[in-house]
Amino acid sequence: MGDVAESYRQAFRFLAPFLLTHIALRLVSAAIVLPLIGVLLALTLKFSDQTALTDQDIARFIFTPAGAVGALLIGSAVIAAMTLDVAVMTATIRSGDRRPAAALSAGVAFAVRSAPVLLAVAAGLLLRIVAMAMPFLAVCGVLYVRWLSTYDINYYLTYRPPEFLTAVGLIALVLAALTLVLLDRLTGWALVLQRVLFERSGTNAAFRESRALMKGRRIKLIKILVLWLAVRLTAGAAISAATAFALAYAPALGRQSLASAAIAVLVFLAASLAATTTLSAWSNGALAKLLFDLYRRVSDGRAFDRGENGPSSGTGRSAALMVGGFATIGVLSLGSIGTVVAFSERIKADADVVVIGHRGAAASRPENSMASVRKAIEDGADWVEIDVQESADGEVVVAHDSDFMKSAGNPLKVWDATLRDLDRIDIGSWFDPAYSDERTPLLRDVLLAAKGRSRVIIELKYYGYDVDLENRVIAVVEETGMADSIATMSLKYPAVQKMRALRPEWRTGVLAATAIGDLSGLDGDFLAVSLTMVSPYLVRRAESAGKDVYAWTVNDAATMSRMISMGVGGLITDEPELARRVIVERNALPTIARLALWISDSFGVTFDRLANEVVEQ
Structure with a gap:
């Protein structure tokens, strides 16, 4: 010593x-x-x-x-x-x-x-x-x-x-x-x-x-x-x-x-x-x-x-x-x-961001289910985000994981499942027994439910067993007449490039949990990034390149306000109703209150006066 x-x-x-x-x-x-x-x-x-x-x-x-x-x-x-x-x-x-x-x-x-x-x-x-x-x-x-x-x-x-x-x-x-x-x-x-x-x-x-x-x-x-x-x-x-x-x-x-x-x-x-x-x-x-x-x-x-x-x-x-x-x-x-x-x-400006329901309204309904999609639409989501894969019989199904263990305790792989298999797998009870009737939906079901009510972001999921996912998605989208109301994105960058080559007029995005280099230089109309990656610098670079930045997954009011102050163009959230309310309430606050909200989320400071103002809106 x-x-x-x-x-x-x-x-x-x-x-x-x-x-x-x-x-x-x-x-x-x-x-x-x-x-x-x-x-x-x-x-x-x-x-x-x-x-x-x-x-x-x-x-x-x-x-x-x-x-x-x-x-x-x-x-x-x-x-x-x-x-x-x-x-x-x-x-x-x-x-x-x-x-x-x-x-x-x-x-x-x-x-x-x-x-x-x-x-x-x-x-x-x-x-x-x-x-x-x-x-x-x-x-x-x-x-x-x-x-x-x-x-x-x-x-x-x-x-x-x-x-x-x-x-x-x-x-x-x-x-x-x-x-x-x-x-x-x-x-x-x-x-x-x-x-x-x-x-x-x-x-x-x-x-x-x-x-x-x-x-x-x-x-x-x-x-x-x-x-x-x-x-x-x-x-x-x-x-x-x-x-x-x-x-x-x-x-x-x-x-x-x-x-x-x-x-x-x-x-x-x-x-x-x-x-x-x-x-x-x-x-x-x-x-x-x-x-x-x-x-x-x-x-x-x-x-x-x-x-x-x-x-x-x-x-x-x-x-x-x-x-x-x-x-x-x-x-x-x-x-x-x-x-x-x-x-x-950014703090002074009123919010002009879109609300994107993550896997529907995943906080209140089983994710990627029709109940979740309908709830997101009811909550006023501008976009409903879903994940899609191919089934064994060539259908485009809405599912995030490679199997059904998390949602149903079933080890069947998505790419090995047929429509008959999907009809027997309950994907809702794990969340709440009230949703025991929920089954894995098809992309077609989601698009028809959202038609005229909301737009849909389709995340292309790849586990190495895809056959022709991009063209099958294109076929379903065009069949349902939703080409003007969808966007596609993927963690797999070559898939983003392939979709842009197949349908250059469609909106496409790069999805990233981590990244090195200049994301704004990648092909795509938007960048969907983990909220830990969001910074004023990234937003400024993306805007200069004509791209929007969407932050995921943002589920509390203070963080939503902070992301808006950072300048993001969209909030990907399990709580679309909350996001819609936060946008309205934040726009009604004075600049100093918005700054206080940013401080609150960044440093964990509670402003009682601010809380009262928000509640009174």
Whole structure:
């Protein structure tokens, strides 16, 4: 405990330069490193002939030569950015200069000089971690196939049968073993940066030398790091508790004014951010001090040369680099300012979004059933979203999962089911016995029910057993006369492209739970993305490309309001009636109340006055 306490005490002496350097490097990361990673990603994706990859395509692409190289470069850049803070702080401790301006100037210069070395070290570290992790991850894959691939994954996630719990337990044990192995290796490599940055060792040699120097010392280092982390987490928890306390009482400051309450919350959040940033700089500095002292001990207390490798050399050049760096940061930050301005305009604007019933009205009726579809239409949904697959006899049926285990406890696969089979499978009782008469509908049934009342988004589902899904969907849509009232989308991007080629006049969309790259560059009229992916930047890019952004699955009022403030064009929700009501109520609120709603959803703050205003609408 003494070493950890001393490291925090010494770091406190350097807190001013550490904090200034920490903030500067955060700005550099936001304004330079992140765009650089974006450029690397764009160059990598050139080999995929797409501007973005989604979901399963990401994993497949990573295993191609171009994807593997791109992942290595991007991962190395991320690790280098994460370690840069500690590296620069180590250099500051080594120089002994506590003057903030001098430390900042020298730190920027040191960061520029060290960037190539840090990238090389990060790449070496990443390759070693991947090599160690692959056998463990392969075992996890075998366990998944053995225990969790018999039925659709949604069945396991919903009911958590014994085999699910067994698989989760075994996978957890494998990952725990991997964690122990990584902990052993990472502590053995604790001195790699010291060797590379200050002793000029080659990257591979530095890993070997660090392991040799740390022999017999890893357990002690683990104990020290655990204590260091405990101090950091405890301080962080104290800041979080103080923030939560302040936020809980902030709305009381606005009993007479919602604007005062919102401003008070923003002030408390700013204070929390300042405290968290200070803690981060302080604890990172303490970590740098711990590793620096460790290296001095294992190197027999040898004094380090403070010559050309020292962070304080080249004052004039350092100043020039600092000025140039901050000028670059300033230019690149204009985009962020534009985002803030655009966001404020979104909050002021009235909502002009469409309501999309997710699998009908899935919160109040069995999903993808006719009862759910009819309820969504009754609730005023602009669109009803459904999932379709092919049956064994070539019909287009409405079903999300690959089998009927979740909805009926029946293992029959959709592609093996005939219409006679579907007539015997009750898909409603799992939700409520009142819906025991519900059966898997056909696409034709849904389109006829929605005709003249609502539009329908058809999600094309693929499990590798489709025969001619796109053309069969086209035939049903045209047969029912609904071509002007439907849209199609899919997680499978080639299917989106195929539908656009077959029916270019139809509305099509890209569905994504995760993505890398520029989604706005993909073919399609809209992007249906997980709400965690929604940002003002994505919305702005999509709008520039003439595309709408639909967020899924949004089921509470505050999140609906926040998505509207982000600028989405549609809410995909299990609660279409609630979404319709939220849109009306939000439009009736003043701008400050809309801001308060956004704060409420983003930070969990309850505004009693706002709640009363909403209720009174």
